[in-house]
Amino acid sequence: MRKIYHYNNPRNVGSLPKNDMDVGTGLVGAPACGDVMKLQIRVDRDTNTISEVKFKTFGCGSAIASSSYLTELVRGMSLEDAGRIKNTEIAKELCLPPVKLHCSMLAEDAIKSAIKDYQTKS
Amino acid sequence: MRKIYHYNNPRNVGSLPKNDMDVGTGLVGAPACGDVMKLQIRVDRDTNTISEVKFKTFGCGSAIASSSYLTELVRGMSLEDAGRIKNTEIAKELCLPPVKLHCSMLAEDAIKSAIKDYQTKS
Numbered sequence: 001m002r003k004i005y006h007y008n009n010p011r012n013v014g015s016l017p018k019n020d021m022d023v024g025t026g027l028v029g030a031p032a033c034g035d036v037m038k039l040q041i042r043v044d045r046d047t048n049t050i051s052e053v054k055f056k057t058f059g060c061g062s063a064i065a066s067s068s069y070l071t072e073l074v075r076g077m078s079l080e081d082a083g084r085i086k087n088t089e090i091a092k093e094l095c096l097p098p099v100k101l102h103c104s105m106l107a108e109d110a111i112k113s114a115i116k117d118y119q120t121k122s
Numbered sequence: 123m124r125k126i127y128h129y130n131n132p133r134n135v136g137s138l139p140k141n142d143m144d145v146g147t148g149l150v151g152a153p154a155c156g157d158v159m160k161l162q163i164r165v166d167r168d169t170n171t172i173s174e175v176k177f178k179t180f181g182c183g184s185a186i187a188s189s190s191y192l193t194e195l196v197r198g199m200s201l202e203d204a205g206r207i208k209n210t211e212i213a214k215e216l217c218l219p220p221v222k223l224h225c226s227m228l229a230e231d232a233i234k235s236a237i238k239d240y241q242t243k244s
């Protein structure tokens with residue numbers, strides 16, 4: 001099923017306080033098109049799982065949909081599982097055409113970078 | 123009426139070819155939050171009206187809604203009328219709270235800047 005609602009109704013657009021010790025921020029760019037994605041996670045230290053996710057994307061509809069889908073996918077996940085998400089998974093779920101694969105790559109890069117940022121704070 | 127659909131279903135996310143002689147590009151930032159909006163218009167030279175509009179916003183939900191609303195508002199407008207749009211108009215239409223006024227300001231700045239860019243090309 002094409003998750004059309006992530007195109008029509010992006011979830012979790014916004015920001016978390018980036019200096020919060022429990023928040024990890026990933027800010028990544030797509031060399032292919034110059035677009036940018038910021039993805040922020042809040043981590044529950046006791047369980048090492050993601051409790052909240054926000055994003056802002058300067059990008060096309062596919063980049064918005066990819067990040068919106070990702071925010072719902074990783075909420076409740078362990079950092080380990082979230083770090084293993086592949087952009088091809090996102091692209092498949094959203095039925096992205098090949099020319100839009102780099103948009104989903106932005107989402108994969110962003111979650112990896114947010115996890116890394118959180119871990120450097122711990 | 124609150125135009126909720128601009129929050130839920132942003133219209134006209136994307137880009138136009140920025141070197142096209144009929145396209146004007148506005149790229150502006152919001153000092154209040156560091157967010158960024160790109161707005162592009164295609165102008166019909168015969169009638170001096172806006173025939174197509176696209177945007178990308180690295181911003182909050184209010185910025186996305188403001189630019190989405192603006193894209194529909196200015197399509198078909200003369201450059202003169204589009205250049206007179208006030209952010210307060212957008213904010214009122216979308217029922218933005220005072221703290222989100224700067225998000226609609228981004229949309230006003232962006233359309234002005236896109237018109238200016240088009241005019242420097244003519």
Ligand code: FES
Nearest residue numbers: 155157181182225
């Ligand atoms: S908070 Fe930055 S544009 Fe709305």
